[in-house]
Amino acid sequence: MGFLSNGHHEKVLVLKIVMVVVAMVSSTAFGAGNFHEAFEPTFGGHRVQISGQRSEQLSLSLDQGSGSGFRSKKEYMFGRIDMQMKLVGGNSAGTVTTLYLSSDQSTGRHDEIDFEFLGNVTGQPYTLHTNVFSQGEGNREQQFHLWFDPTINFHTYSIVWNQKLIMFLVDETPIRVFRNYEDRGIIFFPKNQPQRIYASLWNADDWATQGGLVKTDWSKAPFNAYYRNFNIDTSNNGSWKNHDLNENSRKRMRWVQKNYMVYDYCSDWKRFSQAFPPECKHSRV
Template structure:
């Protein structure tokens, strides 16, 4: 039990909250009604009571993926996920929003889970694109094993902010600073919800040093209990940090943030993206 108290009472609170959220039926959506396969054929499997469970698989033939049938302009998306277990090196499991990429000026909001060798933590990669420009990455390790149980991953997107949450704990907030002359925020293009499992061993694990072990294939990731709230009176419209969630965000950023583009002096030796000067004012 010593590990649970490593970071004090806040860690215990986070663990208990995560268990409560991940074990609940967060949503009751039917995958057939809301989503469609994008690639992978039979590797996309919908099953379970009410068609509320979905699995993606990856083998040497192909990965797999799905997307929402509708586009959304703002809202809250929740999805419970259980990631590829065991040696997942070279694999990438995703949940993200994206507008039409054929325009070359697409918007995108990303959760990407970069696999690793057995016993090493996944890297949770987040990014934001606006008008075809990205390079706004933050990466995290998680305070739990995301392969043993389902956990809820959420994106809140409103005109003021984008918030990434894990089991209701905010891990990142990306704000709209257009009132300060910074015109980098996705707010005009509707986006679909996407998810995928694919192979990227040229970069996904330790910068491409660890390759995919195909003897472990097929690799499988699981999705369930999604919820999409775009209602006009939804809480997402005014969602923001309160005192409790601000403290949780600080706890995650202090203990589990492993990369922040706003601290990468080597990459941005000439100048940091303009929102970085405000990023600490959460």
């Protein structure tokens, strides 16, 4: 799959687009944040390992004993979160690697914004699962395959969350925008509860790979995922406050959704046979 077909003009345009994307990714090659200062383990004990001279790298491990995870020490009310990640390589079937935001789940009415990476057998693509929860209600899933192997190198995964939208980005390419349509009477949008940043690596072979048909091969354990170079921008003058699609980023998102989207809740007639969630009628790019 690619942006365009044959011809000199198309090749030049592809090169220009790649150069723009590379430039934008370079601009978000953030200074290495200190994991010790900003985050704390949530489970897994020794399976959470922080390394590097400035504690700028973190690894999570999964074995038959446990998975592992961490979270931010602070809560955030809107902002931009960027994290470089390298996912479990080889046979990762049954495993789920995550990066997400969540408010206090003990209330039963929590808000949440999800990146979940569903592992697969060797040679088959990961499924990138995204979801949004508001007041304990979710069911807003979109899923994608990636246009690269996320296990070979680090890639930057970003969430922009402001008053008007939630944007999911991969290497600065937007893959999904979830908008606040409160002005149109649609109140499903997380906007009242501060959220922490969470990440985890855990076993979900009851559903993660081909609906649970492929189980985790524990002979391949331990499984490892890696995080580094995070950036958390909640500054009052941050560009995240008014971040939105422009003409170029809109085209890139259309390309992703045309070629790599594998599930969209707003197209699932069987699941929503009575009525689609109200924001679906406004959700087209």
